[in-house]
Amino acid sequence: MDLKTIKLIVNLQLFAEDKDAKTEKATPKRKQDARKKGQVFQSREITSALVLISVFLGFKALIANIYGELKILITKVFTQYIIIDEYLTPNGIWRLYIDILRSFAFIIGPIILISFAVGFVGSYSQVGFLLTTETLKVKLNRINPLQGLKRMFSPRGFTELLKAIIKIIIVGYITYVNLNNEATNILVLMKIDVKETGIYIIDTTIGIALNICIALAIFGIIDYGVQWWEYERNMRMTKQEIKEEYKQIEGNPEIKSRVKQKQRQMSMRRMIHEVPKADVIITNPTHVAVAMRYDVSLSDAPVVVAKGEGYIAMKIKEVARANNVEIVENKELARTIYKTVEIGEAIPPELYQAVAEILAFVYSLKNANVRGG
Structure with a gap:
């Protein structure tokens, strides 16, 4: 056996030992499973x-x-x-x-x-x-001298x-x-x-x-x-x-569903939080709502900060009214933006004209209110 082979064997053994070494902190699931067995x-x-x-x-x-x-x-x-x-x-x-x-x-x-x-x-x-019955189970090794x-x-x-x-x-x-x-x-x-x-x-x-x-x-x-x-x-x-546990959790449909639901809730909260910062809400008017914001220092075109249909659309409009954000009805434009533009993205060039007209209308209303005030 030559020197290279010996080095390879030693390296593989060290790798195997390192792989089997318990170096990572226990995950919450590991501790929860241990608790169910009475291991506290x-x-x-x-x-x-x-x-x-x-x-x-x-x-x-x-x-x-x-x-x-x-x-x-x-x-x-x-x-x-x-x-x-x-x-x-x-x-x-x-x-x-x-x-x-x-x-x-x-x-x-x-x-x-x-x-x-x-x-x-x-x-x-x-x-x-x-409360666990694990510790009450009869184990033969307990009576083994x-x-x-x-x-x-x-x-x-x-x-x-x-x-x-x-x-x-x-x-x-x-x-x-x-x-x-x-x-x-x-x-x-x-x-x-x-x-x-x-x-x-x-x-x-x-x-x-x-x-x-x-x-x-x-x-x-x-x-x-x-x-x-x-x-x-x-x-x-x-x-x-840890890898095996992660795979097991990921493969569990119930846990996956719970994680997705939690992610949706967090995403919706973040999105609703952006509505008061919007310049206008474009609706169709009952089923779809799209919140637009135009800040020249951040983007060259108006950006979609929130969008939704059904209950989410209703929630967007509710928050908009509470924060005095203008709501404008435009069925076709609302549908188009909802389908083609994701949250955080700027509108495409072909929609510039239509959105610009709505923003001009909204700004004129705000200016009129300021003068009237």
Whole structure:
């Protein structure tokens, strides 16, 4: 094998690698298809931290109610349920069970509702409303032990392990620093009554927990950025994939129809926008309307700035009236210009005479109005 052949093979291999390289940003369609499959990016760390913050804040806000409910429950247990014989029957035990459930519902019910609401808002703010059955489908590779090991020792697995270690370090460090700062107060606890001790322990615990949650929320924001970067990297496409997607979209009759409709709407808006700048509207008078503009600095002959028939003709005349643009009826001329001259083009020489007469008439009307005004 000679040197030229080797170089050719190497160049072809490099070309193939470059062709298969995912260097292009994902298209909106690619992201939309991925979303339908449940492939979205979000940081569970943010949601978890927000839920924990809401739980501890809720606990702190409702501590008086929680204390009152527990006091009522404990008082009932020791003054009624244990002493009175009727509560030791199956029916009495059932009533005791209901009372305990009711008390716990009042104690933790509001906190659970708050945490659910915050969790929903945290998740919705990241991915929006997403309902898909793709993630519920049974995939055999999920129960394959070898695939499980691959996932464990994959880069993503190591990333999750690193995140877990960082969270443990955060929790441990903040707990240590806070307890170290409270060391003097903790030693004094033996000298104060039980109620004050309980209040101090609860306040200190909630304070430490909130500090931990705030740190985890900051960590979650960083994780969100990492998740976004990883998602964008995984969504990247090759140039060939973009070409194939474009062909697929172009071949879809529904999409083509939508694109054409959008183009027509944009074209009509641009055209209607030019009508107020016209010198005259020539009509036939009901079916066709042609807007003409003559500016010596732009063109040697009058130019068609808008034209249409049916609804569009009616719209042109409506805008013309609103902007005091003269409307002149000339059936034959209107039809001829409509059929032979495109928007943005100047009229052909054979129509100069007819259009000049109309423009002269329009200018004379304008001059008369000026003198009359």
